[in-house]
Amino acid sequence: MKRSRRKFSAEFKTKVVLEALSERLTASELAQKYEIHPNQIAQWKREFLDRAAEVFERSGKPEQQQSEEDATQLYQKIGQLQIENDFLKKKLLS
Missing domain, CATH: 1.20.5 (Single alpha-helices involved in coiled-coils or other helix-helix interfaces)
Structure with missing residues (x-):
């Protein structure tokens, strides 16, 4: 039986990415903690860093x-x- 896709909220993704950026735990440890694949964490982290500048551009x-x-x-x-x-x-x- 196929598992349906899980959808994660923006708050959850942000929480995981910020924890990944703090580098207190390895990606594997975070993946195990949040029950997601380490590649998913890397993808969210890369997307977060790529779009970080937009936060300040859109401020006004x-x-x-x-x-x-x-x-x-x-x-x-x-x-x-x-x-x-x-x-x-x-x-x-x-």
Whole structure:
């Protein structure tokens, strides 16, 4: 009978990688501790190190994205208020 694939959370992977980076235990010992293959630990570690710089590159983007969304909502509100204002001016002058 085939075993189904296990899915690991990002928190679990991070925990394993950080422990691997501390080098207190060997990859084989970590693999035995967490019941995963040593190659899997090496792969997660390599991926973690390759993407480490992205953490600092993206540090300002979520805030910037939020301000862009806020600006879009404000422009929509301004447009709506302008239409209402024009409508009321026409009604007042009629």
